[in-house]
Amino acid sequence: MADAAPQIPTVWTIKALLLWTTDFLAKKGIENPKTDAQILLAHVLNCKKVDLLVNFDQQPSEADRTRFKELIHRRVAGWPVAYLVGYRDFYLLTFEVSPAVLVPRPETETLVADALAFLKSRTAPAVLDLGTGSGCIGISIAHQKKDSHVTAVDISPDALAVAKRNAAKHGVADRMTFLQGDLFAPLPSGSTFDLIASNPPYIAANEFAALASDVRDHEPRVALDGGADGLIFYRRIAAAVGPFLKPGGKLLLEIGATQDADVRALLAEHAELEVGPTLKDDAKLTRVVTAKKK
């Protein structure tokens, strides 16, 4: 009697798990399958991504593999990987995130880098982060510019709670003020800033359908919805920002890739503002509109 076909024992090493999962996620249309597989497995094994690569031959326990599998299923069902693990790296720090906040994006690092370059020569600058979300912009600035004071505003109390924890985690809470409210509304009257930065909601009503489902169905609508034409917050900020900027103070607004001309035109309507160069992100898309108070 012929032997049964040899069964190849499947040994689930870290390497095998990553290869299989990367392939699986790619087939399911996930955008960054390799990175996602690494982040999720590192989370399950409670180690850093780099530790996976140096321990390629280790075999995670069955319990860990089961947890990993559950996360993979939720990722395929559309959950952003940052919500599954509860954090996201941004600029130089790791930020806690939850579905109450937009996941920090690499594009926004362009804004932070320019803010820090502007603040470098200023002593004890006052900074305002409008719509702080996870706090990634304001906290990165406070962390790098040690004599700055950063005021962070958000309309969502749940987002502010996340931002406050991030500020504490990164040791900058004593140089930050957190205010709940709508744009400039919660600021004490007469407050002025060297720099005002914002990544406001900027998705237009007709763009929602085309958004990736992990963004559209899982990230907070309040952090994405920029009204009918996507420009409502730029209009409001342009109209109100003047008195809150010191003379020579800078405004940095993240924009969607097609909004440059519109946002520049909105700012140019206000005589006290001088519109500066628009910055491009790493993908060479127009991403940050700049202006200064005359």
Ligand code: GLN
């Ligand atoms: N960058 C986000 C996206 O395209 C939108 C962020 C925002 O509206 N500020 O998904």
